[in-house]
Amino acid sequence: LAKTTQPISMDSYEGQEVNITCSHNNIATNDYITWYQQFPSQGPRFIIQGYKTKVTNEVASLFIPADRKSSTLSLPRVSLSDTAVYYCLVGLGDNTDKLIFGTGTRLQVFP
Amino acid sequence: EPEVTQTPSHQVTQMGQEVILRCVPISNHLYFYWYRQILGQKVEFLVSFYNNEISEKSEIFDDQFSVERPDGSNFTLKIRSTKLEDSAMYFCASRSRAGETQYFGPGTRLLVL
16 A cells, blocks of 8 residues: 655634645555545544546545646635544555555644 | 444443444445544554455454454444553444445444553
């Protein structure tokens, strides 16, 4: 499973767009990029998954450049309730089964 | 929206006691997982389960741990003789097929005294 590197923490204010970048230099051809969100004392919650270019859903956008060695999770107009830890995971290509979580990015949104 | 559910939400036990943590995965899912998260640390994989057998387990998942799918809906994690260091949040997850997203339950907070 490819190792990922992301900032330990980020601060933002309500209404701003937040972009969290994750590096995954050793991503394999069949690996997907998946982002999870975790609130304190809760289970990780799936946000978005992509393979290349751009993916958008009702919660976020995921930008993946052509070389796929990094990805950026974009949260539009964050609110206080977006304060959480965000994890970037790489894998799930085919037989990859388990999820390997790093330390994630702790996003703090201020009023 | 279908959810993974877990019971109990909290469990306090004495060291050396057996505990069983219960999970009800999403109904049409075929792959099941247990993870744990010690307070302030990363989420760690314990075990994956498919077709009524363990498909992968981590070093953490030693002989004190076992999993079972006793019926068509429940998926359990048993810790035979708990240790202080087993205190953690335990998360169950499930997915429908290979490559699909894993969905996590709300967790069981286990405290071993």
